Amino acid sequence: xxxxxSQTWYMTQRQLMVxxxxxxxxxITLIQPVIWLxxxxxxxxxxxxxxxxGTTSYLDYLVPGVVVMSALSSNxxxxxxxxxxxxxxxxxxxxxxxxxxxxxxxxxxxxxGLVTALQSVIIVxxxxxxGADYPGGIGGIAVLVxxxxxxxxxxxxxxxxxxxxxxxxxSIIGINTFLLLPLTFLSSAFMAPSQMPSWMRHIxxxxxxxxxxxxxxxAMSADPDRGVVLGRGGALLALAVAAVWLSIRTFRSYQRSx
Amino acid sequence: MNTRAPAIEARQLIKTYPGDATALxxxxxxxxxxxxFGLLGPNGSGKSTTVKILTxxxxxxxxxxxxxxxxxxxxxDRVRRAIGVVAQSSGADPVATGRENLxxxxxxxxxxxxxxxxxxxxxxxxxxxxDAARRQAKGYSGGMRRRLDVALGLVHRPEVLFxxxxxxxxxxxxxxxxxDEIGRLAGEECLxxxxxxxxxxxxxxxxxxxxxxxxxxxxxxxTPDSLKGELRGDAVHLELREAVQxxxxxxxxxxxxxxxxxxEVLVDGRRVSVRADDGGAAVPALLAALERAGVGVxxxxxxxxxxxxxxxxxxxxRYAEVDxxxxxxxxxxxx
Numbered sequence: 001x002x003x004x005x006s007q008t009w010y011m012t013q014r015q016l017m018v019x020x021x022x023x024x025x026x027x028i029t030l031i032q033p034v035i036w037l038x039x040x041x042x043x044x045x046x047x048x049x050x051x052x053x054g055t056t057s058y059l060d061y062l063v064p065g066v067v068v069m070s071a072l073s074s075n076x077x078x079x080x081x082x083x084x085x086x087x088x089x090x091x092x093x094x095x096x097x098x099x100x101x102x103x104x105x106x107x108x109x110x111x112x113g114l115v116t117a118l119q120s121v122i123i124v125x126x127x128x129x130x131g132a133d134y135p136g137g138i139g140g141i142a143v144l145v146x147x148x149x150x151x152x153x154x155x156x157x158x159x160x161x162x163x164x165x166x167x168x169x170x171s172i173i174g175i176n177t178f179l180l181l182p183l184t185f186l187s188s189a190f191m192a193p194s195q196m197p198s199w200m201r202h203i204x205x206x207x208x209x210x211x212x213x214x215x216x217x218x219a220m221s222a223d224p225d226r227g228v229v230l231g232r233g234g235a236l237l238a239l240a241v242a243a244v245w246l247s248i249r250t251f252r253s254y255q256r257s258x
Numbered sequence: 259m260n261t262r263a264p265a266i267e268a269r270q271l272i273k274t275y276p277g278d279a280t281a282l283x284x285x286x287x288x289x290x291x292x293x294x295f296g297l298l299g300p301n302g303s304g305k306s307t308t309v310k311i312l313t314x315x316x317x318x319x320x321x322x323x324x325x326x327x328x329x330x331x332x333x334x335d336r337v338r339r340a341i342g343v344v345a346q347s348s349g350a351d352p353v354a355t356g357r358e359n360l361x362x363x364x365x366x367x368x369x370x371x372x373x374x375x376x377x378x379x380x381x382x383x384x385x386x387x388x389d390a391a392r393r394q395a396k397g398y399s400g401g402m403r404r405r406l407d408v409a410l411g412l413v414h415r416p417e418v419l420f421x422x423x424x425x426x427x428x429x430x431x432x433x434x435x436x437x438d439e440i441g442r443l444a445g446e447e448c449l450x451x452x453x454x455x456x457x458x459x460x461x462x463x464x465x466x467x468x469x470x471x472x473x474x475x476x477x478x479x480x481t482p483d484s485l486k487g488e489l490r491g492d493a494v495h496l497e498l499r500e501a502v503q504x505x506x507x508x509x510x511x512x513x514x515x516x517x518x519x520x521x522e523v524l525v526d527g528r529r530v531s532v533r534a535d536d537g538g539a540a541v542p543a544l545l546a547a548l549e550r551a552g553v554g555v556x557x558x559x560x561x562x563x564x565x566x567x568x569x570x571x572x573x574x575x576r577y578a579e580v581d582x583x584x585x586x587x588x589x590x591x592x593x
Contacts (some may be wrong), residue, residue, distance in 0.1 A: 006498075089348050
């Protein structure tokens with residue numbers, strides 16, 4: 001294993017340990033989506049009769065929405081962890097060792113990706129338990145999980161960059177609270193695009209959250225559209241790479257301010 | 259005398275933080291290999307900024323520095339391999355055990371396998387953490403955590419160790435234990451240690467050479483004894499019943515300075531600090547002079563020169579005042 005890869009793995013292990021050894025945190029991360037699934041599943045049950053959902057069961061439609069929304073809401077807090085590490089002195093300790101800056105940030109990315117994947121699979125399984133149907137099979141589910149991991153990476157990396165730049169909890173809390181619901185409702189999370197007002201639909205086209213949902217839903221349908229899956233998935237990948245690059249760059253500006 | 263190149267050398271370091279006052283205003287530093295060098299100064303004097311630059315964490319606006327022969331700006335990676343850093347908050351992972359913390363730190367320097375195991379066991383043993391090795395660091399006492407921090411800085415056997423305020427926040431017992439440990443470190447392994455502290459007593463006890471830092475630069479440097487020796491005679495501190503204002507202050511300073519055997523006089527509010535050849539003999543004359551001036555005296559103390567006096571002399575301020583509310587500093591430093 002090359003140094004950069006092994007260092008990334010050490011950093012990932014370190015973070016996974018936090019997830020595993022703090023069961024309360026792990027359970028909350030995993031339980032919150034269940035509540036969404038249950039609440040929205042019951043609240044909007046009948047809306048599927050309006051048509052345009054591509055299914056007769058609202059749960060089928062809802063599962064990818066909740067998977068992606070949960071990927072967003074758990075990753076957008078990544079900056080809080082980084083902030084903790086700055087305040088505790090952990091980040092500075094690592095920065096004075098020969099560890100590569102990319103490994104530091106990528107450890108975060110891989111850890112968040114693994115947690116997001118686990119969370120996504122659990123939601124999909126819970127959906128199955130509740131009677132949801134996934135005609136796209138395992139392949140479709142894998143695309144959904146991958147798309148949600150990419151989306152999580154985008155927002156996780158941005159949140160980390162924000163944490164290092166502003167170094168205030170309040171800013172992260174403020175921005176997250178401001179973004180979570182609008183981003184979710186300006187997407188096809190709960191409502192079929194054909195039922196949305198046209199201006200909302202146009203905004204949703206530019207919403208990365210929506211890209212992940214569209215790609216996932218298409219892959220999970222009986223008749224996946226490769227163009228849609230690859231197009232949206234590719235855009236998410238490009239965005240994720242850009243966000244991670246940006247967050248690694250942020251180390252420099254952080255170091256100017258220490 | 260050691261003829262080798264300095265283990266740490268800084269030339270004219272200048273650093274200004276955005277929106278802040280200047281942190282470093284021309285820091286020059288040279289530390290001989292294998293010695294303990296103390297940077298002494300109150301909070302905000304520039305000690306920590308200096309350490310951050312020397313440990314490649316921050317970049318100076320101008321100036322240059324080498325550590326273990328490597329340029330901190332041009333070859334930060336080489337510097338990082340040669341140094342161990344124990345910062346004020348070293349941030350051991352609270353969720354990880356002591357052993358896991360040490361193992362990870364070792365791996366970052368490329369240690370692995372049996373060599374890593376051996377080194378970790380050795381450090382756990384040396385810092386009496388073997389019994390706590392399997393416990394998460396969040397359950398450690400302040401002293402244990404600090405010992406773990408120092409052990410983390412030593413995993414890869416660095417040439418130069420930076421200890422940034424190693425005993426701040428420790429109870430007296432843990433502090434004494436840490437001093438003993440640092441003293442042992444200094445004796446072994448031909449390690450160069452740069453120690454920053456705002457405890458005068460700590461610098462006096464541990465460092466072979468001391469530099470007093472004030473407002474981002476070094477105001478005086480030397481061995482603790484030579485610094486104290488440069489101060490002639492004893493320090494006499496008088497506390498007045500009432501503060502003396504501007505005109506009275508000049509008058510009083512002049513009157514006291516004229517007394518035989520009295521060298522330096524500093525009147526500051528209710529405090530009068532005097533340097534005298536023989537403190538005991540000067541007190542009656544001082545009291546008489548103050549009585550003539552109509553100024554009541556509450557207390558008078560005579561002290562042998564301490565680093566506190568060194569600071570007062572070269573920084574022109576009393577140490578405890580600059581350092582704010584930290585009463586321990588003065589208590590630890592005056593005598």
